Amino acid sequence: MNSSHHQGPLQFHETAWREIDLSAIASNYRAIRTAIGSTTKIIACLKQDAYGCGAEQVAALLCAAGVDAFGVVSIADALAVRKAAPRKPILMYPGIGPNAVDLVRELDLTISISGEEDLRGWLSTGMPLKIFVKVDLGFWRAGVAPSGLRRLIDLCASQANVVVEGLYAHLSEFGQAGASAQEQVARLTPLLKGLEATGHRPATIMVSSSESLLRHPEFDMDAVDPGALLFGLTGACAGRRGLLIRPALSAIKARIVALKASDDSMGAPPDLPGYHRAMRLAVLGIGWGHGVPRHLGPEASVLVRGRRASIVPPIHLEHLRINVTDIPEAELGDEAILLGAAGAERITLQDLADAWVTDETGAACGLRENLRRIHIAEK
Missing domain, CATH: 2.40.37.10 (Lyase, Ornithine Decarboxylase; Chain A, domain 1)
Structure with a gap:
């Protein structure tokens, strides 16, 4: 098997190094795209420096491959991705606050909103905001409770400087200790119908990351945000989709x-x-x-x-x-x-x-x- 090194012979001067196979990431991306079809967006999750693979290099690769957008947690990752992908949307997962408003403006980031208090903090900056609302369907982490989603969306809609681009959730990883994926999505379905009736349904609805993408094709919806799957970190996770994935x-x-x-x-x-x-x-x-x-x-x-x-x-x-x-x-x-x-x-x-x-x-x-x-x- 041939390999092409893109960083020169640096390893000959190191006592230790790791090798990242960029072709594996490209292949994994193509496998995901083929599986979900052309109408569902892929928001590539590059948190933790693209799972240790290098956010800037991976963003450049996926940008060339046609990825729709990126998701990151830290400003450091956002900076790296924006350098490689000047025009692609970047979704900031929960983790930054209004004190980062200048960087949000400079990097043209879409922020996550997990509740009314969160929203008010960002509104106090006076800056026009592009947001994804996050809802907690049973993960017990960031996100507004389903009971508060309608009020939060209505509050966003009442603000002239707020554009709600999407709504997303991450499904519980508690296994038998938590609700099933079907139970979690069932909490969202009637809420989406209500938002649609009022004209406030966001254009992009997303609930599937890596594991649910493999196990539940029915939940692809408007977008998916695979992370571990892009980098071949599937472990023993089997699913209804038998994708050919290899580690980066x-x-x-x-x-x-x-x-x-x-x-x-x-x-x-x-x-x-x-x-x-x-x-x-x-x-x-x-x-x-x-x-x-x-x-x-x-x-x-x-x-x-x-x-x-x-x-x-x-x-x-x-x-x-x-x-x-x-x-x-x-x-x-x-x-x-x-x-x-x-x-x-x-x-x-x-x-x-x-x-x-x-x-x-x-x-x-x-x-x-x-x-x-x-x-x-x-x-």
Whole structure:
């Protein structure tokens, strides 16, 4: 498989890096577009620096692919997206307040409104507002309660400087502990009919993000805002749509920066899993300061020269140890693969998530900014 590196040979000067497959994001976007059809908008959710993939690079890619709009949480992400997509709409999810009014104006952002108090704060700025009203159908997070939606929409309609461009909700992720997706959407349906009767129904209604997009095609409505799905972070989430999705985070690699055989002059081996006399130890230039968890599962390993080497505790800020006793050919400067393939061996994103005692999204979004990104395009 060929790959084209878009950031030059920076990885040759790094002790650790991650590789982001931009072609996977493009492919995932096309799969979503094909599944939902041409009449439903895609508002690409690029929160948390596009799930660790780089908001500016991903926005440029999706803008070229024809995405309808973007959704972000932070001003930092909004700045990155606006740089790459000068004319695309950007929806700010709840998280900023009226003190950011100058940036909202400068970046031409659409803000989320979750209640009357929220709205009044923004109205006090005197600035013309483009808004999406958010309703809480059972997520127990941001959003106006269904009982207050009609009043909030009417209040917006009474303001000459407010344009309500859409209404959205995110469906509950509580599983059996919460209401079903059908129950949640059923709370919204009569409200939409009432808004339509008064002429106050917003043009864009949206309730489906990644999981509900997979599981409930009937809820596509006017728009969807996939995030994790765009980046191939689907985990074990199966659904009625069998989309061909692959992870954008394709590799995490580190170099061997120290290599030694144990010696009696170092004292007895620590009474910790994986240590023994006569072991050969390698040190990698990656640690919890890069986002590797401080406590890993017992199956945690890396690939060195196409063979598995177990990780031995503890994990340090900038280093971790691996046991290369059975890989005598390992040398200083060798790549160790925490995620990715070497020869016939592979550590998948799910394997990594299991070893890191998290899920795929947790593994990808838990990586720190100082773990350099290398953008590639697999072919």
